[in-house]
Amino acid sequence: MKLEQLSYKTLTVALLVGVATLSLAHTLIAKREFRDAAIRTQTTSLARVIEVASNETLKNLRTTAYTMGSALQERLVDPASRQLREGEQLKRELEEISLKGFVGARLIDLVELRVYDSALQLRAKSGESGYLLPPLLPPFLMEQAQNRQGAERLKALGGLWLSPSGPLYSLLIPVGGLRLTGYLEVVVNPTFNLANVAEMTRLPLRITSMEKRELYASPQLPTDGSDEYLPVRYLLSGADGQPLYQMTAYENIGSFYTELHATQLRTTLIFVAVTLLVLVLVLLLLNRFLFRPVSKLIVNVEQCVAGDLDTPLEERGVKEVHIIAHAFNVMSRTLRNHVAELQRISSLDGLTGIANRRAFDTRLEQEWSRALRHHTPLALMLIDIDYFKRYNDALGHQAGDHCLREVAALMQQEMKRPTDMVARYGGEEFVVLLPETDSFGAGIVALKLREALQQRAIPHPASDISPIVTMSIGVNAVTPAYGEYPHALIESADRALYEVKRTGRNAIGFATQEKEGTGSSTEDSPEGQVH
């Protein structure tokens, strides 16, 4: 298809639809990006939640251990000497505490209680815990405790650490109040407390050690490959910064997906609906203000091209259509004026193509002068088509025009001599000028004209006298003399015509040579009678 065959309408619609389709496609593609981004954000914020919950849990654990420990440490000091008790006594105290319970026992999972002297040497520990713990402070506590000075030494120290038997939490509490005599180490199993994170976050939780040993699992834990659940991982590190636990929470992605899909569907539908609506609206507006006016413009222009310069172009629609239509109208008006002017100054009648009245008037003057000089007769005929108005009313103006053209043409054909002239004198009136012709000669020509029209037999549905078009002719011939003027010639012919009309039409009437022009009598030659 070549470019000039492509309608701009098709182009516009195709373009709009194309853009709409493209943006729709883009939405569908972007859908996936948004979903992935949403999941990533979800995962990140959930990991944060686990982190916060874990830290909170450890903080609570520490507080519990500290409260308990600082209450217990009094029993480890001999009130008299203000020193640590003997090893055996210590052990008894520790075992009694661990076995008989203590305030807050249910809140922690106590592994062991240990007592160190002020030089950080182990003096006693409670029972057999089942955990393989070396008889030393955990390294991170040892390091910190040794390097402290002054008031710092009276503060508790604690943290998560990795024992040979797995992750533990130790809290070192100074014994003896302001008079430091030793330390109490409270060793607990933090997994017991960390399990609370499941309840805090309201998520199924799995806690594993770094060697993938499962330490805790919520009841009804989904499997890792499940589509319904998104595993969110957080690594909990010990006091030395090394990861000790992998906390995995499972976010129910099923409801998330459902909501996501619902949202996506909703937004897509809304987007499609809005796009279609806008598209339809745009097309309607374009149609009203651009397409239709332009089509109308094209129709009007083609009318102009066909010759109708009178019907103005409709100035409707967008600016450009207005501009074009207006310009065209101006041009058309100018053209019309020029044509009218041209017609005016030309010597031809625009409709019939024969000479116009102006040309006739000029010629009449010329022939009158010549006839005057050479003493030759000059004949003039006024011809009027019978019942022409009725013809127009019955068959329309187009038919009327066509009839005039035909009549003019056949009359033109009868002008045998070069000096003979037929001209259009008025609406349905014609005039024939015959130089060097007398009444007799004019009469013959008149008869010939009548015959020609009769032979043409143009049907006339509204004539009272004939089924075909007929004409009335008034003839006058004079030999010009000084003191006479051409208009008298016309007037006499006109009177003769009037008589013909009066007495029944479709006839030839001759003017009498009357002075003063007081009327005329028509001499009807027998052939001139109405048929």
Place this chain on the structure above:
Amino acid sequence: MTIQKTIITLFTLYCFSLPAIADKPIAPAHITGATNLTAEQVVERLQTTPELVVIDARRSEEYAKGHIEGAITLLDTDMTEALLAKYVRSKTTPVLFYCNGERCLRSTNAAQKALAWGYLNVFWFRGGWQEWFEKELPIAK
């Protein structure tokens, strides 16, 4: 009309909130004539200055739940010049006041009273029990 209504509402709310805000006093940053101490500084001074008298200006129930080792319970409003003199021998004896912390004005009150009575070595532990406890320093009962 609505703008005026909004302004009136906000103003009324503000007025009602004033008492609530007034409920939360904060102890002043410094007391002229007294020396501010942090918890660590209190520990050090306790270990280096045996004659330092520590006054716990809180109620006795709070004191019973836990206090700084060696502190004396003496509610600020109960403290009279005679009573203080009983514990603090001379006007040059160092004396430390504390209560619950920033939001408690008892130790402020007590310290100012002591200064007014002419005590020269007044110390003030502004952070109070809250700071001591947070720093996990030894609790005496």
